[in-house]
Amino acid sequence: MIFMKNKYLDLTVQMTLSEFRLRDQGTLLGFFWTLLHPLLLFLILNLLFIKWMGKFVEHYPLYLLVGIVQWNFFASATSYSLSSLIRRAELVKNFTFPREIIVVSSVLTVFLSHLFELLILTAFLLLSGATFTPLFFLVPLIVLVQLILVISISLPLSALCVYYRDIERIWGLIVTAGFFLTPIFYSLSAISEQRRLLLLLNPMTHIITASRSCLIYNNAPNFSLLGIILLLSLLILFIGFKIFRKMQRKFAEIL
């Protein structure tokens, strides 16, 4: 695909780094600002649910934290890259490099913050008594699947968003709904059988569950489920890429 070419790889890296620097003001302080939102969410949910959900879930605070961090990447990366073509309209109008680089570098910008968050999360886990197991090494694999999933969603959505600006609002609603339809602060076992199906159809459920089994519970994740998500993401990515290519001819005019 396009990333075979070295110059496009350079461009992706260059755009990601400069956007990252601007987004977090390039400072440690700026980075802590982005941490504030998930942290606040964690403190509140933990306060409210530790008594109740603690009955179903072992190590509830850690369970909650992993859920929030993983969901936060999905939510903020898709939302941020959704409007990337509109935000960088001047690039679309004045350069001819493949437009998907704009979307991908936006995802990667958020991904960089996510990597730092994961580092902090791991440090926190170890400090709070979790033991380091070889399963920790599987986390990058899970995160990679998650990244591909996010890009596969972001590509077609960002292209559509050029034509239909209200996609951004609609996606905002979907993400809000998604937060409650993913076992982030509650556990799957607390949900009745029939309704559980709804949650199991959500790929983020499995990504978060797999992350928790590796990081907290020292259980091997369900590889076949992760494999299915990966294949599905690749399929969506392929279709999304086709849609994107087809639509991109008009980007420069519409923006």
Added chain:
Amino acid sequence: MNVIEFENLSKRFRAGGENRTSIFKGISSAFTGRKTAGAFWALRDITFSVRKGEIFGIIGPNGSGKTTLLKTIAGVLYPTSGVVRVSGSINFFLSLGAGCQRELTGRENVYLYGALLGLNRGTIRKNFDRIVDFAGLHDFIDTELTHYSSGMYSRLTFAVAMQAEADIILLDEIMAVGDISFQNKCFETIKEFRDRGKTILFVSHSLDLVSEYCGRSLYLDRGNMVACGDTKQVVELYRGTPTANDKNV
């Protein structure tokens, strides 16, 4: 040998309204059958060609389609009908400072802008000193772009753009900013490019510059091709004709 060929090329833009469409609007218009009206031809039935090694001028009043023409050559815009054939790689310099991040330093922007033009990091690093020399921005290279004047802005981006090796170079009104000495430097570079067999397309409102440097020129008015050929005659025709703007007066 022709490196750029236009054959009956037309480009239509949809005007206003439709730019900010929404799903709700789309659904409602599907029911009411109402189409967002308004389209105009930015280019109409353009046929001309540019030979290898030429400096080719494009002139015409504001809104005549000069930039649209360059953008269809560059491949940013696609023609509505007709064809444009380009043989060779293109480097274009359309709008000043597009792609730069004002909050980053000159140095960081050199790398960023270079990457946008398709230069890899190694090439930029190798030519970094030359770029800064050309732009004459030694003292400001670690200053954020916010503090740059528009002239400094254009010097920096132009200096980077000229590092990109390409067979065809498109320049859109680059002389609007920058002082005399920088302008001269630019034209030295442009002539040097021509001597190396590169083709340069050059949009300008300065008829003097076009007369001085371009062998042949194209005169556009409201998307139509008025004349194409020897610059002297084309410029004379342009000087003699009342433009769209004048007519309104």
